[in-house]
Amino acid sequence: MKKVEIFDPAMCCSTGVCGPSVDPELTRVASAVYSLxxxxxxxxxxxxxxxxxxxxxxxxxxxxxxxxxxxALPVTLLNGEIMKVGTYPANEELAEWLDVKADELQEKPRIRVPLKFDL
Incomplete structure (x- = not known):
């Protein structure tokens, strides 16, 4: 089985939804990783x-x-071989490397958030 490793720069979270603005590239990568x-x-x-x-x-x-x-980060490896330096792989690249369809890499994590109401 093929192995993909993504080495991210230092950041508070990998989803791109923290901080003052959402980073759509981090959100895309998080969805692709989750889908895989x-x-x-x-x-x-x-x-x-x-x-x-x-x-x-x-x-x-x-x-x-x-x-x-x-x-130079992020760095992406496929089976230990450097594939990308300085940018994240596109969904099409991940799909090609892993023999899946790119549209299969858009699943969003579903998280249940308990709501508590004080009445």
Whole structure:
């Protein structure tokens, strides 16, 4: 099975919905990753702020960080091979790499939020 790893820059969340404005690119990537996880693909995201060990342990990503600094992130690997540096893969690229249809990568996570009313 193919393995995709995305090494994100340091950020507070990977969904793009925190902070003063929504980042549509992060939202798209989060939906694509979620969709692939639901299909049981081996896909992982690492955040530099939360998972620094993953960056240090991966020789290729570590080398990019030493040569270009954190502005080179995100970095995407497919089976350990660098596929993208500095931008996230498009849904069409992920679909091609993993042999799925690009429109299958738009599933949104469904989260139940309990509502509490004081009457």
């Amino acid at each position: 996880e639901q299909k049981e693909f081996d896909i992982k995201r690492y955040n530099l702020a939360n998972d620094p060990g993953a960056f240090a342990d991966n020789e290729a990503v570590n080398q990019i960080l030493h040569e270009k600094g954190p502005d």
